Amino acid sequence: MSDxxxxxxxxxxxxxxxxxxxxxxxxxxxxxxxxxxxxxxxxRLTQADPIPPNTKKDTPLRxxxxxxxxxSLQGVSSSDLTxxxxxxxxxxxxxxxxxxxxxxYNFVRxxxxxxxxxxxxxxxxxxxxxxxxLIKLQNNGKGYSSIHSIRGVLxxxxxxxxxxxxxxxxxxxxxxxxxxxxxxxxxxxxxxELEKKFLEFVKNDSHxxxxxxxxxxxxxxxxxxxxxxxLALKDIDFENNYINVDHQLQRMRDMSYVVDSTKTTxxxxxxxxxxxxxxxxxxxxxxxxxIKVEPMVDGYAGFLFLDKNYKPMVALHWEKYMxxxxxxxxxxxxxxxxxxxxxxxxxxxxxxxxxxxxxPKALQYLMGHADIGVTMNTYTHVGYEDAKxxxxxxxxxSKTTQVVKFG
Numbered sequence: 001m002s003d004x005x006x007x008x009x010x011x012x013x014x015x016x017x018x019x020x021x022x023x024x025x026x027x028x029x030x031x032x033x034x035x036x037x038x039x040x041x042x043x044r045l046t047q048a049d050p051i052p053p054n055t056k057k058d059t060p061l062r063x064x065x066x067x068x069x070x071x072s073l074q075g076v077s078s079s080d081l082t083x084x085x086x087x088x089x090x091x092x093x094x095x096x097x098x099x100x101x102x103x104x105y106n107f108v109r110x111x112x113x114x115x116x117x118x119x120x121x122x123x124x125x126x127x128x129x130x131x132x133x134l135i136k137l138q139n140n141g142k143g144y145s146s147i148h149s150i151r152g153v154l155x156x157x158x159x160x161x162x163x164x165x166x167x168x169x170x171x172x173x174x175x176x177x178x179x180x181x182x183x184x185x186x187x188x189x190x191x192x193e194l195e196k197k198f199l200e201f202v203k204n205d206s207h208x209x210x211x212x213x214x215x216x217x218x219x220x221x222x223x224x225x226x227x228x229x230x231l232a233l234k235d236i237d238f239e240n241n242y243i244n245v246d247h248q249l250q251r252m253r254d255m256s257y258v259v260d261s262t263k264t265t266x267x268x269x270x271x272x273x274x275x276x277x278x279x280x281x282x283x284x285x286x287x288x289x290x291i292k293v294e295p296m297v298d299g300y301a302g303f304l305f306l307d308k309n310y311k312p313m314v315a316l317h318w319e320k321y322m323x324x325x326x327x328x329x330x331x332x333x334x335x336x337x338x339x340x341x342x343x344x345x346x347x348x349x350x351x352x353x354x355x356x357x358x359x360p361k362a363l364q365y366l367m368g369h370a371d372i373g374v375t376m377n378t379y380t381h382v383g384y385e386d387a388k389x390x391x392x393x394x395x396x397x398s399k400t401t402q403v404v405k406f407g
Contacts, residue, residue: 006019008020008026008045009024012045015065017030017065018061018065025043026041026042026043026045027040028040028061028064028068030068036080040064040065040068041061042059042061044060044061045060045061045062046060046061046062047060047063070168081121081122081161081166082118082119082121082122083117083118083119083120083154084109084112084118084119086122086160086161087108087109087112087118088109090153090156090157090160091105091109091153091157093160098260099250099252099258099260103252103253105153107146108149108150108154111137111142111150115133117133122158122161123166123167125158125171127169127171127174130172130174131179134147134150134176134179134180137150137180138180138181138183144180144181144182144183147176148176151172154172155172155173158170158171158172187343187344187347188344189344189347189350189351190219190337190338190340190345194335194337194338195219197329197333198325198326198329199212199215199216199219201325202215202325205328208321208325208328211321211325213280213281214284215322215325216276216277217277217280217281217284218318218345218349219345219349220276220277220349221243221271221273221277221349222271222345222349222350222366222367223243223245223346224263224267224343224346225318225319225342225343225346226248226249226250226263227248228305228318228342229248229250229303229305229312229313229315230247230248230249230259230312231243231303231305232300232303232304233285233302236281236304238278238282241273242271242272242273243271243273243281244270245267245268245269245270245271245368246262246268247260247261248261248262248263248267249297249300249312249314250315251314251315257297257311257314258298259298262368263368264368264369264370265370266364266365266368266369266370267370269366269368271366284304284305285304288304288306289306289310291306295310295311295312305317315342319342322340322341323340323341326340350375353366360376363375
């Protein structure tokens with residue numbers, strides 16, 4: 001009997017590729033654009049059919065057929081790729097990435113390997129599935145920044161599948177903030193009076209005073225800690241009065257050291273030095289230990305900051321020193337210092353410069369931001385007193401202009 005004459009148990013004519021099993025379930029067999037035989041199932045033939053007892057609501061077979069035919073007309077093929085396989089395919093195209101970025105990629109892969117979501121077929125992932133997966137991660141204790149990183153790989157990976165005509169729509173094309181709660185602590189700059197108190201405390205403390213110049217430079221230059229750690233003797237140009245920033249130093253998980261280019265091309269810059277910063281560098285260089293063999297990393301030598309084993313100091317060193325200094329201060333002072341890290345120093349510098357009324361493009365250059373939007377976000381820390389002072393300054397400037405013009 002031909003396909004055209006086949007009928008279901010209700011006497012309805014079944015189309016080519018359609019059939020009904022003995023248990024009443026419908027199936028549709030077809031060949032995708034890659035020549036693979038595929039089968040889809042449903043308990044209902046059309047939308048009007050009732051849902052059989054003891055079965056879950058599913059998409060009617062004829063609706064599934066329309067979707068398959070639509071995909072075929074657009075040159076899209078359903079894929080056997082799993083989510084983790086798609087991510088691996090995407091990561092394979094990411095050549096020339098920085099070491100820290102590779103670490104982030106491995107973190108995402110390890111998460112997907114542990115989660116059942118990673119083994120799902122990509123053509124079965126709906127927008128709701130993507131959202132539920134991220135919500136589940138947060139409910140299981142993953143922080144906002146971690147989920148942001150995971151989604152930061154999944155979204156472009158699925159977009160690649162769309163561009164490869166494997167999918168019609170990217171299920172991760174939604175705003176993350178509409179799905180999960182941003183529970184990350186907003187980074188706050190250190191108030192000027194507390195910055196001053198902290199630096200004075202460090203300067204006068206018998207133990208931590210040896211770190212004063214380094215802390216001072218971090219607060220007064222806005223250097224990224226990896227840029228700061230990578231500074232070598234040749235990078236401090238006293239004649240032309242600038243700091244040359246064109247690389248960064250990092251230590252990997254296997255304890256190996258890596259010198260890499262700056263975070264972005266905008267990170268490569270020359271930072272003018274204030275007189276105080278210049279003198280701090282002079283003291284650091286003067287007190288730097290004299291060693292017979294300079295440690296060399298990827299062709300770089302003469303690092304300004306060396307640990308007790310004469311190896312270059314890294315971010316972890318400075319984070320530890322700052323935390324201990326803050327803890328000691330707070331143990332003896334009623335007014336407590338906030339959490340201070342090298343990155344908080346950078347953020348504080350950016351905020352302080354913003355409060356001076358500096359041209360945002362100039363501040364963008366000083367910070368080495370690729371996107372001025374990142375720089376402009378600093379201005380969100382402006383409060384009532386700051387706004388009041390700014391208006392008073394503008395009013396004063398306006399009166400001075402009028403006196404000059406009409407006086």
